[in-house]
Amino acid sequence: MHFTIQRNKLVEAVNDVMKAVSSKTTIPILTGIKITALEDGVTLTGSNSDISIESFIPAEEEDYQHVDIRKTGSIVLQAKFFSEIVKKLPSETVDIEIQENLSARIVSGSSEFNLIGMDPDEYPQLPQISEHHAFQMPIDLLKQMIRQTVFAVSTSESRPILTGVNFRIENDELICVATDSHRLAMRKAPIESGLIKNFSSVVIPGKSLNELNKILEEKNDTIDIVITGNQILFKTKYLLFFSRLLEGNYPDTTKLIPMDFKTEIIISAKEFLQAIDRASLLAREGKNNVVKLTTYEEDNQIKISTILPEVGKVEEFVPCESLSGEELKISFSAKFMMDALKALDATDVKISFTGAMRPFLIRPLDQDSILQLILPVRTY
Amino acid sequence: MHFTIQRNKLVEAVNDVMKAVSSKTTIPILTGIKITALEDGVTLTGSNSDISIESFIPAEEEDYQHVDIRKTGSIVLQAKFFSEIVKKLPSETVDIEIQENLSARIVSGSSEFNLIGMDPDEYPQLPQISEHHAFQMPIDLLKQMIRQTVFAVSTSESRPILTGVNFRIENDELICVATDSHRLAMRKAPIESGLIKNFSSVVIPGKSLNELNKILEEKNDTIDIVITGNQILFKTKYLLFFSRLLEGNYPDTTKLIPMDFKTEIIISAKEFLQAIDRASLLAREGKNNVVKLTTYEEDNQIKISTILPEVGKVEEFVPCESLSGEELKISFSAKFMMDALKALDATDVKISFTGAMRPFLIRPLDQDSILQLILPVRTY
CATH class of the missing domain: 3.70.10.10 (Proliferating Cell Nuclear Antigen)
Structure with missing residues (x-):
């Protein structure tokens, strides 16, 4: 793997995937960020037991070159060091090259780091999600619905299902509900759900939604939401955000x-x-x-x-x-x-x-x- | 005691004296701010074992009325509550009146607080300092000299004298030195020391100087510095900042x-x-x-x-x-x-x-x- 990349694009993508990297994980490979260079661009991945985030930097976009790919390949680098290093590098571009023994040489201006990497084959595969149960909505609306409900989730693990926000589709409306049994927040909005047949109700961990809201930029664009058995995927142009779903039935709150x-x-x-x-x-x-x-x-x-x-x-x-x-x-x-x-x-x-x-x-x-x-x- | 005061003036003065109030003190009265209203204005005082700060709000200044004194008097109010309350009061003015049993009624707009106060006679007297050993210098210069040296003081109590900055006057120069024995910072500047006879060398706790630097505003004005046996006073137009001095001889660092x-x-x-x-x-x-x-x-x-x-x-x-x-x-x-x-x-x-x-x-x-x-x- 060898490529030269615009530093600001790399910093943005690293900041996004860092939201999924925990220093407390017991799985050593997950303390790293996976970097994959293919012909069309560079993908960064960060993951923990709840969420996984993938950020893509296209080699070219609107006639502007973000990345010069010299050799495709993949490596996993310590997230803590890699993220701090790229923020402080002196030049507008960064050159990253894998050398022997999984060592990565990172050069920017007169600064040269050599980081010992980890084997990318040991990095867990992201969930495979079929795109059948998908719907689309404006990013702004999703962010607002999360913000208006997620604060009311329970912080106690005594009823784990209440630590999540219930997303439910009924009569072409998306209904979000959160409650910790002392208060309840509900927000609904019309969506085009014509394509969704099997989706009725899922519960998404509050923590995942908080991280998602930090990453999503307020902009006039749409987001795809895809659900399978135990995972939900939020997908924008260059970002994949996976979260596990909470298992169990969400209580019927309408009676309250x-x-x-x-x-x-x-x-x-x-x-x-x-x-x-x-x-x-x-x-x-x-x-x-x-x-x-x-x-x-x-x-x-x-x-x-x-x-x-x-x-x-x-x-x-x-x-x-x-x-x-x-x-x-x-x-x-x-x-x-x-x-x-x-x-x-x-x-x-x-x-x-x-x-x-x-x-x-x-x-x-x-x-x-x-x-x-x-x-x-x-x-x- | 009864007065009506401009809220922004009160907030500024409270913020200043709060720098001296510690929630960890073992002396209950020092968890309070002392408020004294005299004919010419209101004085707030905060104090801990190292520093004492007095901030004065004049009743009138340049034809503008900051305080309407209705009755002189004095009280000590819980610093933690009083400081948070004045920041959030709704109106531009605040009315404070002592009622029976040392209770203070604080009214602003449609908001009314009643705080149980403490006896002002129990509040310790600030040090009495004779103004003989005084010199003057620009505030900006003092702030700069503190900033350029205070970071190098020792944080270890193994040699307490090194936790302070040495202020020394030699040949009409003020010399500030700090060292933790692994590094040293020295800054000197000419001052008018004609009036100072007995002052040669004092050691001021680094913590005191850090607090002083937070309070002093960058402005084109001078500050008086007054020293007695074991106290130093920094004095601007409306502010008195007292710090204890460290006892002992500061090591001769010139040889290093x-x-x-x-x-x-x-x-x-x-x-x-x-x-x-x-x-x-x-x-x-x-x-x-x-x-x-x-x-x-x-x-x-x-x-x-x-x-x-x-x-x-x-x-x-x-x-x-x-x-x-x-x-x-x-x-x-x-x-x-x-x-x-x-x-x-x-x-x-x-x-x-x-x-x-x-x-x-x-x-x-x-x-x-x-x-x-x-x-x-x-x-x-």
Whole structure:
């Protein structure tokens, strides 16, 4: 293997595949990045037990030469060193050549590194996925749907299925749901699912989706999503992102969502978020970051309050756009509420309660493609 | 005590005094910020065992009112909560009023905090310093002199005196020296010391100087430096920064600095620094981040190299502006060299060697107000 490559293209691709490389792996070959040079370009691969990422740098693109391939071949190099080295090399191009004994000579300007490599034949094969159960969607929309749900997955392994986000297709809609059993985030969007017959419901680890969101660039392009038994592949022009799926049945969450309400508030999301954020300065020092909401219908406002013994107390008053229904005092996690409000991306939100002990909904005004649900906390 | 204050002024002053507040202190009152309102303005104080900081917000400045003092008085509030609260308050002004039982009511917009305070009479008095042994210097120069020396202090408590920077006045020059006994940084500058009779040499904890440098703003102004037995005070218009001094005699470092040299290199500081930085990618994984420098007089260049067993090796060639004297192979800490080069702020540097086992000097070309000294490392 021998090629000369534009350093910035190499750095980009290395940064992408590094998201899949863990220094903690017990499989030595997976501490490396696999580099494969073929006639049409260079492919980098990084992998761990959950995700595998492949990034392709074409030799030529739009009459611009990114790589000059002199000899095809393959090697695996220590990810930690290789990634730091390419970032700091002095010249705009980097020359990489395999020498005897799997040693790689990396030259850029007057800098020369020799790294001892590993045998590429020992590197695991990426999953083979048939492209039958595929659908396409805009990258921007996928990123948004992930961001609006993934924060609500469980971080506890006591019910592993809840550490993932449920992707479900129903009636030409993609529905994403995450819940840790104390709160729930749901987002749906129409997709063209005409080609998908067998796909109904999969659960993708939250960690995988977080890494995917870091790699995907906000751009006006589409992404292919392909599913087989236990793997999902997200595929853009030059990037393959594989994740394992979580096994087991995702709970039916539709029954959790209340349909009739006793108190409804319409409020500025920003003002409400800032009031909760300030109340949380004291609340988070307490046991569980709980704040109390009290409605004042006569003043058309709510109060957010919390007391931290031996430190003090806080009272925040927030005016409502509208406030209707029964009087209410309810306690909930300030963190859950802040997460939910941030995910909604809305100017005004509607909060619908069914009493102090029942789950309540936070939704944008006049939009039912997204909802956030929070269970209240009992305080005595 | 009762006053209304511009929030941004309060936030600035709180940020300054927070540099002196430690959450780890065993003295409960020092977890607080002392707030004192007098007719002319509000003073905040933070303190730990090493440093004390006092920041003053004048009631009026240049016809602009920062504070409306309604009632003078004093209180101590939990620094951790108070500092976070003032940053997040919603309005441009904050009203602070002491109520009964040392409780402070903090109101801004529709937000109201009540914090339980502590008795200001229990707060320790700041050191009383007579202003006899004072001198003045530009803030920018002081900041630069600290930055160019403080990194070289010892982090080990085995010789406590070496954890400080030696400030010495000789022949109308301020000389700052720091050494951890493996390297040394020295910077001097002329000052007007006509008024100082008894001041000769003090040692200021490196940590104090790092905090001072964070607080002082780069501006075209002067700072007063006042010394008594065991305290030093840095004083600007609205800020008092006290630090304890280290006790003991600072070693005479003048003898350490070699005067005659066998090999001299003049080299681009930036190219040299980048080459060392890359070599360090492998060197720092080894025992002690050591790189080897080899001179090649015929090519007018040097080589920086290092080998990391089982990983690989690196060779960096750097052209010299000039290279004269005996051939040399010498090993030294890449970190020490990078620290020294960054501190010099020079385009080209002169490196003067007296053999592979002797300390060597790094200086800017044609400027003797600053020098960096490094002891080589034996490699076998």
